[in-house]
Amino acid sequence: MILEEKNTLLINQKTIKELVGMKDINEIVHKTFVGFGEGTVINPTKLTLDLGETGGYPPYEGFMNAMPAYIGWQDIAGLKWVGGFLGERKEAGLPYITAMILLLNPHLGTFTAALDGAYITNMRTGSQTANALRYLVKKPSISIGMYGAGMQASTNILAISDLFDISELIIWNHRRSTADKLAEDVKDLVKGTIRVVEDPKEASQADVLITVTPAQEPIVKADWLQPGTIIFPLGSFQEIEDELILKADKIIVDHVEQALHRGALKHLNKQGKVTEENIFATLGDLAAEKTSAGDLSKDITICIPIGTGAMDVAIAGEVHKRALEKGLGEHFDFVE
Known part of the structure; x- marks a missing residue:
């Protein structure tokens, strides 16, 4: 970090898009996973402010997460303040995700940058x-079964296509028209075939299953999966059957404490059926080569990168560095 820098650089989404693409982001995320494994990344569990997402008070159908982190390989600290809103935000035509990232110089405690965080x-x-697939899959080509067809489905395909050839993409979504649009949008990223299916079971016949839906009832059934399947339940609710989780050969996560208290594992952890002892490894352990996932060809593997602020802070740190080099963004002094 630049110790003399006293003001704050404001960086909007347009500038961020000019400075980093998916190839850059894949490498930054990889380096940050390595930092997790080596113990040079500090990432407390995210804190949630419920603003009515669960139907309580206040009635705004939203939530906000506070996600702080320190990134050793960049020597920066930061916080992402991010959430999702339906209700009035949706009626106003605004995207579901809203986010800002603040960067901190840990030497001086000065705020060096404020960035859009949604992109x-x-x-x-x-x-x-x-990147999880980078550590788990030992072949250059994979097939994907995608459950959901929104923004997260699109960015998953974009990121995976940077590291692997996609031999087949099978898309299921509760609304067929949205699935058809996703298929059209990503056709240039998929080297093989793309199929949109009506029966969710059909999408389960792929090497990798990714669920990015708001479902609160299980979509993917335990008896659908074949040995060798890797499944990523990325939604915030319950997209896969408990039986599938309980019979999995390996459970791999990015952040143990968060993964046990959010998403697919949350209520099984509350029941005492899935605990830290059931976690085979973290993605940081795999990235830093402290352990290996081994041969997964006969296993059912569940991988849950629940999401950490460290990834956002690290990407924002690289954006800040490049913006300074190119003279982009707007400097603002909050003190004077």
Whole structure:
């Protein structure tokens, strides 16, 4: 970091898109996973402010997460303040995700940058899946069964296509028209065939299954999966059957504490059926080569990169560095 820098650089989404693409983000996410494994990344569990997402008070159908982190390989700290809103935000035609990232010089405690966080959030979410596959899959080509057809489905395909050839993409979505649009949007990223299916079971016949839906009831059934399948339940609710989780040969996560208290594992952890002892490894362990996932060809593997602020902060740190080099963004002094 530049110790003399006292003001704050404001960086909007347009500038961020000019400075980093998915190939950049995949490498930044990989380096940050390595940092997790080596212990040089500090990432507390995210804190959630419920603004009515669960139907309680206040009635705004939204939530916000506070996600701080320190990135050792960049020597920066930061916080992402991110959430999702339906209700009035949706009626206003605004995207579901809203986010800002603040960067901190840890030497001086000065705020060096404030950035849009929505684009980085969407891109790094896809990159987490792609990098997990980098550590789990030993072949250059994979088939994907995609459940859901929104922004996160698109960025997952974009990120994976940067690291692998996609031999087949099978898309299921509760609304067929949205699935058809996704198929059209990503056709140039898929080297093989793309199929949109009406029966969710058909999408389960792929090497890798990715669920990015708001479903609160299981979509993917335990008896559908064949040995060798890797499944990423990325939604915030319950997209896969409990039986599938309980019979999995390996469970791999990015952040143990978060993964046990959010998403697919949450209520099984509350019941005492899935605990830290059931976690085979973290993605940081795999990235830093502290352990290996081994041969997964006969296993059912569940991988849950629930999402960490460290990824956002690391990407924002690289954006900040490049913006300074190119003279982009707007400097603002909050003190004077």
